Every structure is written in C-alpha cells, then in structure tokens.
Amino acid sequence: MSDINWxxxxxxxxxxxxxxxxxxxxxxxxxxxxxxxxxxxxxxSVMSGMQGELRSKILESTPHLYVLEYATSLxxxxxxxxxxxxxxxxxxxxxxxxxxxNVSLVRGEQGQYSQPAYLYGIDIDTTRIAAxxxxxxxIDGSLDLEPPESGLYPLLLGTELATRMGLFxxxxxxxxxxxxxxxxxxGGFQPTLRQFEITGTFTTGMYEYDVANIYTTLEAAxxxxxxxxxxxxxxxxxxxxPERAEELAQQVGDILGYPYSVESWIRRNRALFNALQLEKxxxxxxxxxxxxxxxxxxxxxxxxxxxxxxxxxxxxxxxGMTQKGILRVFVIQGVWIGAIGTAAGAVLxxxxxxxxxxxxxxxxxxxxxxxxxxxxxxNPVDITVIIVASIAVSFLATIHPARQASRLEPVDAIRHD
Numbered sequence: 162m163s164d165i166n167w168x169x170x171x172x173x174x175x176x177x178x179x180x181x182x183x184x185x186x187x188x189x190x191x192x193x194x195x196x197x198x199x200x201x202x203x204x205x206s207v208m209s210g211m212q213g214e215l216r217s218k219i220l221e222s223t224p225h226l227y228v229l230e231y232a233t234s235l236x237x238x239x240x241x242x243x244x245x246x247x248x249x250x251x252x253x254x255x256x257x258x259x260x261x262x263n264v265s266l267v268r269g270e271q272g273q274y275s276q277p278a279y280l281y282g283i284d285i286d287t288t289r290i291a292a293x294x295x296x297x298x299x300i301d302g303s304l305d306l307e308p309p310e311s312g313l314y315p316l317l318l319g320t321e322l323a324t325r326m327g328l329f330x331x332x333x334x335x336x337x338x339x340x341x342x343x344x345x346x347x348g349g350f351q352p353t354l355r356q357f358e359i360t361g362t363f364t365t366g367m368y369e370y371d372v373a374n375i376y377t378t379l380e381a382a383x384x385x386x387x388x389x390x391x392x393x394x395x396x397x398x399x400x401x402x403p404e405r406a407e408e409l410a411q412q413v414g415d416i417l418g419y420p421y422s423v424e425s426w427i428r429r430n431r432a433l434f435n436a437l438q439l440e441k442x443x444x445x446x447x448x449x450x451x452x453x454x455x456x457x458x459x460x461x462x463x464x465x466x467x468x469x470x471x472x473x474x475x476x477x478x479x480x481g482m483t484q485k486g487i488l489r490v491f492v493i494q495g496v497w498i499g500a501i502g503t504a505a506g507a508v509l510x511x512x513x514x515x516x517x518x519x520x521x522x523x524x525x526x527x528x529x530x531x532x533x534x535x536x537x538x539x540n541p542v543d544i545t546v547i548i549v550a551s552i553a554v555s556f557l558a559t560i561h562p563a564r565q566a567s568r569l570e571p572v573d574a575i576r577h578d
Contacts, residue, residue: 166486169477170493173466187498190462193455194502195509198551201448202510203517205543208441210518210536212434218367218532222374223426224292224397225406226413228256231420235261235340240393243417247398250416252409254401255290258393259283260382266375267335267354268326276326278375280336282382282394292397295363299376305361306378314381316357319371320364332359336375341387355385366532452551455502456558459495463562466494471569478571491563492556499555503548514539 174187228247230237237243240258247256260282267275283296285306291297298304299317306315316336318328328334333356341353357377365371383390400409406425414423427434467474474487514537516522523535 165482166489166493170490170497173470173490174494174497186458186462186465190455190458190498191502191505193458194452194499194551194555195506197448197451197453197455198503198506198547199510199513200451201445201547201551202507202539202544203513203537204444204448205441205547206510206514206537206539207517207535208437208444209540209543210538211530211532212437212441213538214532214536215367215433215437218365218370219426219430220403221294222365222367222370223429224259225400225403225426226253226398226410227424227426227429228396228398228413228417229422229424230395231422235394236388236392237395237421238392240391240396243396243421246417247396247413250409250413252400252402252405253398253413255292255399256396257284257286257289257292257296258379259292259395259397260379260386260388261394262338262340262382262386264375264385265337265339266322266326267337268328274326275337276322277373278322279373280338280382280385281374281376282379282386283376284379290399292399295365295376296397298363304363304376306376307360308378309358309360311358313356313358314377314384315360317376318359318362319374320362321368321372322375323359323362325372328359330359330361333357334359336385338385341385353385353387355381357381449550452554456499456554459498459555459558460562462498463491463495463559464565467491467562467566467569474566474569475571478569484567487569488563488567491566492559495559495563496552496556499552499558503551503555506551507544507548511539511544 228237228243229235237258244256244258247253260280262280264278264280265275266278283299283306285296285300287300289300291300295304299306304317306317308315311333313333316334318326323329326334336355336357338353338355363371363376365374379393380390382388383392386394388394398413400406403426407427410423410425410428414421417423477487517535517537521534524533525535
C-alpha cells in the first residue's frame, strides 16, 4: 500500500467545505460498527458469565461423577470396595458414599404442613477427600452437621426452604420417606418417619437447590432408608478436571463393568447447558445484525463518496493512477471505518462487561435465573472471533463500491456533473 493511496483515502473520509453530509454518513457508519461490536461483546460476555455462574454453583453441590448400581431400588452394596477401585484410577482425586431420597418434611405435631425435599446423606469422615464443596464445608466445620445435644439426627436446610417453612436452627421436624415402607396391621404399608433437629442452613445461590436440598449424616439417611451400614445409594466422585468428567465416566464404566453405571455432571445437566448455548448463539446472531447494518452504512458511505468524487477520480485516472490504485483507495476507507469502529466497540464492550461483573449493575430475580445479578465473563476467543468477523464484514462491504469506482472511465468521470 503506497502513501498516496492512504493520503487520498484519508482526504475522502474528511469533510471539506460544503461536504458536511458525507462526514455525517461516515460518522453514522463508524457509530454503527462501534455499537454493533460493543453490543455483541457484551451479550456474549453475559451469556458466558451466566454459563460460568451456573456451572460453578452446580459443581458446588454436585459430584463430578455419580457411580450407581443397577437394581430394583437406588442401592449400591459394599461401597468401600468400589471406592478402593475408584481411587486407583488416574484422574480421580476423591470418592465418598451418599444416600439420596425424595422425602417429605412434616412440620407440626399434627402434620399440618409438609414440603417435598431431596435428602442427601453424606459421609463426614475427615479422612476422605470430599466429593463436593458442600461436603468439604461440612467436614471442615463451616456447616454444622454434628449430632445435637437432643440426640436427634442433625439436618441442614437450604435457606429458601427454611424461609418457606419458617424454620430456624434448633427447631425439630419429621422427615418422612416412602422408600422404606413398613407393613401395618391392616395389610397396607406405612412410610418411615424420623425426627430431626435443624443444626444450620446453607446457601448455594441456586434457587432450585436452596429450596429443595437438605443434608444429614450418612448414618441417619441409612437408618431412614433402611440401608445397611455397608450400603449407600451411590458414590460421588471428584476428578482433577471437571471438564474431563465425560471422558472419565466412560473409563470408570469400563473398569467397573456391570452392574454399575457411571454418569457425569455434564450429562446430568446437559439440557440446561444446551439451552443456554442455544440462547447464546441465537442472541449473538440477532445482535450481529447490528454489525451487518453498519456494513450497509459503510456501503452507503462509499457509494456517496464515489458519486461525489467522480470527477476527482477521473482526474486521478488521467494522471496515471491505475484501476487497482483506485480500488485500494476505497478499500482503505471501508477497512479504516471497520477497524477504528471495531477497536472502539471492543474497548466499549469490554469496559461495559467488566463494569457489569465488577459492580453488579443489573440485579435479576434469583428464583428465576439462579443468580442474583447479571454476570459477565469475557472469553478471549469469543472477543477475537467478534473482532475478526467485524473487520471481515467491513472489508466485504467495500468490494462493490470500490469496484464501481475503479471501473469509471477517465473521460466520462471528468465530464460528470
């Protein structure tokens, strides 16, 4: 690219005396690129932030792998033997048994009010590596699951569930399980009931978890569900890399074989993350239309310049400038608008995304979205793709008007009125 090409392109981009309209069109095209790139970066960052927030909150209460046993009920026998096998596999850093059941919480002596919940019985053995962050907090003592002085079984409730039922630390309640039915004198069956004392509450930030999950010791859950001390509902596994969970699930399944099944946290939450990814793609395509509109503005700007500078183009041709030279002049104009607009838009988008995350500018209902504010996470790959795509679109927008200018015949151009 010669200096003369850049000099002429810069001259055409400026507004001379009586050429304010062209300057306005240039600014509109530039502003369109800025707003399009900034909006696209912000939207992608928000969707990535939402995915990241949900991912971290899910992993806080969810093992990387679930090991279950095929049976008529959710029961895994002799879990210690299975754990010993799991800990020999490369990539697995910890494994712990758990008991899981869908129960009903009954409040009041007459059972006036009940609420469904998911009961997790976890092993609080400090010699094990916790399978989840929730278990680690309980083992470390951040969350109290020690047996209370009353001698009742301890129970941890999510804050939303405790608020809904009006429960506080020290209150007692009945936990009813339908998985360990007992025959009665009338030939029917009765559910198993146990009294628990609330020793604390927890908050994960995920409304679905805080309103439905409760925790107790593995021994208490085994008693409620009728499991022997050697049995559990399954085994929660922690890996060195959550992103490798699907790969390790296949490997563990091959090693354990039948009758065990292995499921990763990715597969369990696939529907949620697929929905978020689809929303991310859809919003990106919609916002990208702003960049396309800006590209049409670039086309309009260059067409106006060609029309207004036709005589000057003819003079340049008679002075020896080639068609390729004229082509370069107008390509430079379009790419300059695209590059400057993209750079400014990237700075604006990155700054806005940072502010959204740093100052939590936009509050959203946690019971609907699972997070209390609009998060934003900037992915360098996403930002790079947006910048490259914006500049590429700006370059493509210059092709037609640049070719139109380069094809002007010198004599016709000079005679243009």
